[in-house]
Amino acid sequence: MPSPIPVTRLLPRDIYPSVDIGVCSSPLSKHSHGYTLQVPVQRLHGKVASRLWSSVIHWKQLRSVQPVGSGGFGSVYRAEYLGETVALKRVKKCAKNQLASRQSFWAELNAAHLRHRNIVRVIAATTCVPADFGDESSIGTILMEFVGSRNLQQVIYGGAEPLGEDRWLRYSTDIAHGLMFLHSHGVVHLDIKPANVLVSNEDVCKIADFGCSLKLDGACEDSSLSARLSHVCGTYTHRAPELLKGEGVSPKADIFSFGITLWQLITRDPPYTGDRHYVLYAVVAHSLRPSVQHHPAFRSEQGRLCGALLGRCWSAEAGCRPSAQEVLSHLQQLRAHV
Template sequence: MAGKCSSTCPMRTEWVKGNAVGSGSFGVVNLAMNRFTGELFVVKSTSTEAGFKSLENEANILESLNSPYIIRCLGQDFSKEANGERKLNLFLEFMAGGSLSNVVEKFGGSLDETVICSYTKEILHGLAYLHRSGIVHCDIKCKNVLLGSSGNIKLADFGCAKRKNSSKLDKVQKSSLESISGTPLWMAPEVLRNEGLDFASDIWSLGCTIIEMATGRPPWGDLLLNPMAAVFQIACSNETPELPTKFSNEGLDFLAKCLQRDQKMRWTCEELLDHPFISGNRRCSCEKDACSPTSVLDDGLYEENYASDESESPHKEELQSRIPFFTRSSSGRYRMARRQHREIDLQSSENWITVRSG
């Protein structure tokens, strides 16, 4: 949706806030409903100066974008709470499937490689659009990638995003572009060394996000309990995150193209879209175990069934290819091990915050 977010902004008397569906460093995300039409959307709310800056940046970025792979901004306003607290509210499109981190957790702790291929392709389309628009997302991870009920993917949370078109930047904006933004375990080495942001930084984060989808754990998961050691290893060593053990050769090669420590060696979005892992000229190592469920109940397909209002609806065949079926044999084989690690992973990852500076 191009144009200013405020063009379709709901008036304060026209919407009602529902239950919280998420939270972040800026504040809380709630489900919301239009009082007159019943339309569902989400509202991000904050009452802190840092939160105002983050949400205003997100609104400014989103108002200039128009892509089926980017979350739509529906408007923003200020409200006054009963205690006199002033809040900034940002209204955003509702995605019924939630974040990919939620999806991974609900479907056994990891995704099948064929599903990862499908999701990665759409993430790449979103990143390619952003990079053509001169924007670096700066915080690509499963939590910031949302899933629609039909399996369509959209990039979200642009609070850290930065414009890279130097011809339109003043000194303050250029300084902001050089500042650190994102979540440390997903950050590229050059970003943690404070050497500046580039489109290649998003590609490193994409590689880390694929590892997250495949393993159910953050990249560098063995260093979760030692944040300083993790930051030092990412920034200064010659190592890369541990790769998924059950990935195909094409998948491992794709990750190698994303996780080049020299940012000049990383492939671009356009190059990665032509890689066999994405283009379809491949055979996953998991295909020999794959089978379709005998009924919807086999894989708990969706708890909710929301219709998509997306203007550029995918073809039926594309929708069918996105449905997140998982191989019974692989999900059963590793479910116990993943369950043992999941609780400590979730607890320890709470110590990691999203950095929003500049």
């Protein structure tokens, strides 16, 4: 689950949707002139919508709700809804930072209007939760496609499954496809890591958990507001140095995180060891990165080519990193020679 987000990221209270009057949540966009609400057209003609998400959940159609997992900002369940297996995510108020958990719910919907093979599809989301389906600690509920019970973190560190070159190249290509699509629509994820990439029963990777995401336009990429919103968001082991320094948000922050994730796929090792504060300092001040030069996984010709790609992805200068499209092209070339 995402790290707490500062109060400055939140909408003014007077334009939040109210549970009492039955208004439901919508994605947020950050533009140079402020925040806007994007209210989707409701289309749910007797079955789960395939193109647009709905701001209404038909609660009586939920069946067989079973817990799957939980985290600091909510719980995830498997359920049957209108004839389909779905994932139900209930976002709860964080006792220490209720405003941050509310913003996490809204951020989850930044990519709700997008449809792509490598992004978890949102079916419906609402802040209107009946008493018999929620509790006082619930902010809202999101229905998503049910991808499966595995994430990339489990695949990498579970130990039982083989993770050969052809497989990690395919997984990383899936993630790059998803990132390229998100970035083309102005969405930055800001928390790319193995635990936030789900692996389907068909062995396809899908980017999930948009609780740290931000919708950008060209006017706000380098603004000081963007920097204040982002530098505490995400997971410290995968966070780009410019975000650690409080600088502006851009899609290149996701490329840095992707580089750390790709290294984990190749090596099946943790990226860093030692004290958290030391890692944070060393990443910024001394360009600390996971080991490539001395790791056996990078001694082959393919390994050296991947090492070169990683060096570009986690460059200290965001402008020196490749785009998601460039990363994808590089990975496709590597796959052609496997």
